Amino acid sequence: SQTIHQWPATLVQPVGSPLSLECTVEGTSNPNLYWYRQAAGRGLQLLFYSVGIGQISSEVPQNLSASRPQDRQFILSSKKLLLSDSGFYLCAWSSGTEASPLHFGNGTRLTVT
């Protein structure tokens, strides 16, 4: 069966520091991969998605970036964090067929101080 791992679970970082969140998927090949952000009490905002290695689509212009160095690895990065980057970050995967449902990791709670 497929599993998705996301780490770290929680992170407290000062303003201006770099960020690296990692997500890996097991049990499937060539998944679509996604990064979402969830503000407190709010819905999910799509940040990036990827349909293959090195292929990244950005949905929201900001100081975050994403990379997919391997088929089942998705990384969310920032060179300098802003206070507004605080939130709950969720990685998700879906199979390559269109309209296949998203399956989420357990998220990373990021607090920028």
Added chain:
Amino acid sequence: GQQLNQSPQSMFIQEGEDVSMNCTSSSIFNTWLWYKQDPGEGPVLLIALYKAGELTSNGRLTAQFGITRKDSFLNISASIPSDVGIYFCAGLPLSTSGTYKYIFGTGTRLKVLA
């Protein structure tokens, strides 16, 4: 951009009662998904709908893909305390076909009173 209107925003119900919530859009959707999120965790898929008019059940949960393809409904029968959480709808608009860009509703926060 595209938005999903999900209602109600929150609801308090007594254990044993039935629950109904819905999502509506001004656009036509290809797919509707319903998720439940517990505090501090990622959303978990409950039901996926792919055809207009489709009615699908998962235990005490039943969801329907609206005939107009612009709405979806989730019902929970005989609620129990562990039903507490936030329920999200998500949809794949026809207009973004091929892009895999799911749109999420703002969630319905459910609290069950024992």
